[in-house]
Amino acid sequence: MLDDLLRRHDGVITLTQANRAGLTEQAVRRRVRAGHWRRCSPGVFFVDDREFTDAARIRAAVWGYGQSACASGLASAWWLELTRFPPDIVEVTVPRDSHGRRHNGSRVRRRNLAHLDIIERRGLRTTALPLTAIEAAVRRGGGPKLMDQALQRHTELRQLWGAHLRNTGRYGSPAARLLLQAADDGTKSQAERLFTRLLNASGISGWKANQNVIGYEADVLFGAAKVVVEVDGFAFHTDPETFERDRRKQNALVLAGYQVLRFTWLDLTEYSERVLALVQSAISAR
Template identity: 65%
Template sequence: MIEDYLRDHDGVITLAQARAAGLSDDAVGRRVRSGRWLRCSPGVFFADDRPFTDGSRIRAAVWSHGPRAVASGLSAAWWHGLTSFAPAVVEVTVPRISNHRQRPGVRTRRRNLAPTDIVERKGLRITALPLTVLEAAVRRGGGAKLMDGALQRQVELPQLWRAHLRNKGRHGSPAASRLLRAADDGARSEAERILVKLLKNARITGWKTNYPVGGFKVDVAFPDLKIAIEVDGWAFHSDSEVFVKDRQRQNVIALLGWQVLRFTWLDLTEHPARVIAEIKFACR
């Protein structure tokens, strides 16, 4: 029974779990003294006959903060499969009344979570998917891309809004609110505003917005150079009909002798320097 438990839980076990499986405190102590079990923290052990994986590290960190602790942020994102690599620092959310000390390699946040914002996966308590997406999206460089991917495949925008409103005031809440507003209002219009701001900050001149070309309105145009810049929103806003119409529109503009540059909301928010460099190269 103990071996099955260790196999299913990344080699990590708590004293309470060992007792529930029938081991006495003396039996646990013998395993620790013999080196078969390593003490990760008071009451949390790792069986030293297997590799200490990222799963082991995250599980041990969460369990070391007690039965009400929850993996959150990028730790929960990795556990959900939203990211490919586990974070170097494990984020653990505990109730406000907890008095656990900070541990090396662990970032502890004190917040009371609603039951609907907690799920159990592979025996570990983690933040539910909507809250995890929100928290992870503002904790990494490619956060907007993470949220976009989740919206395409795993979660709906109203779910993200509800999780956000339940947890207002948390770390990263203002940044998450901006991402949600961009998605809610239509990322394309938000992207157009960001592009205009980038052009102004780069002191690039000679452009006009909503410029008529071939019966269409180009998002940003350099009429003298016949350069048209088209802006796309997040992928989850697109469908096949919109995709076809956008390509037909681009072909008409190109056949009239215009050079067309396309940028996405993610290009503008994650790689603004590259966007400006490409526009400057086209205008040289």
Template identity: 60%
Template structure:
């Protein structure tokens, strides 16, 4: 029974779980002394006959903070498959009244979560999908790409907005609010404003915004070099007709001697230096 339990829980077990399985505290201490079990935290152990995986690390960090602890932030995003790269530190949210402090590899957040924002996945308490998306999108190492990807297939914008309102004041709430506003329809116009700011700050001249080329408008154009810049919004907003229209315009421009650069809101907000480098390269060789 114990082996089956350990297999399902990444080799991690608490003292309370061991007792329920018929293993006394004395027997647990003996296993630790012998090196068969490794103590990971207060009342949490890892059976050291298997690899200490990322899942084991997250589980041990959360279970070691008590029964009300919840995996949150990037740890929750990784656990739920919203990102593939495991987080450098495991973020754990605990009630405001919980004792203890963070430790190396564990980031502690204190907040009383609504139960509708918590669920259990594979025996681990994790922030709900909508709250996880909001929090992970606002964390360094996460970013808007998590929200955009989740909106394409796993959560809807209205649910994110309701969850944001219910959890106002949390760490990263302001950044998440800006992303929600952009996702609601302002991403493209905001991206265009940021491109103007980037070009002016970089001292790049010779461009025109909302420029007419034949039967089409392009977001930005360098007429002398015949370089057009097109701004895309969030991927989850795209539909088949918009996709076809964009490709028809791009093909027409290419056939008439224009080079087209396409950037998304995520490119401009997350990698502005790459955007500028691509623009400089394009206008320098035309």
């Protein structure tokens, strides 16, 4: 039972868990004195016979603040696989009436969270995906692409708004509102939002975002000109199945008489004037 627990929990264990597995407090102390277990914080230990991974570091940091604590911000984003890069400082959210000192390597935020905003993943309490996405997106090292990941793969804009409105007044709330308002133009990715902003700023009109065309969803459609623009954002899928589906979609649109333009994030950020010139040329030719 103990070995299974340690394997599932990245080598991290609390005193309460050790007691439940049959170890007394004295037995735990003997393991610490012998150097087999390392004390991470009061009541939290790491079995020092394996690598102290990022998962172990985040788990130990959160558990160090008690049973009501949960990972949040970039720590939660990494735990929920919204980002590949774990943060150096683990953000932990605890209830407002919690006590205890801050531990090295962590940052504490005291806030009472709604039941909807907390989940458990791999034995660790963490903020739920919608709240995680809007909080991590405004952290340094986060960025709008975290919100893109959530919108494209896991959740919906209304769920992000719900999490935001349940937690107004938190750190980063005004910046998160701006991101959510930007996402409300009907597009799903940051790249699409950037493209529609470019169109609006240039005065190019006659387009709609996310329109159904012969059974496919077009990122941007110029209906009168029969021009479709596809935009590849940060979270663009490159797996073989998606690659083939995108090519079938493009071929079907061309055969139906639509001209298809495709732009990457690099096109939009580095060559925006060229992008707009191509769009203007395509819709003018029709």
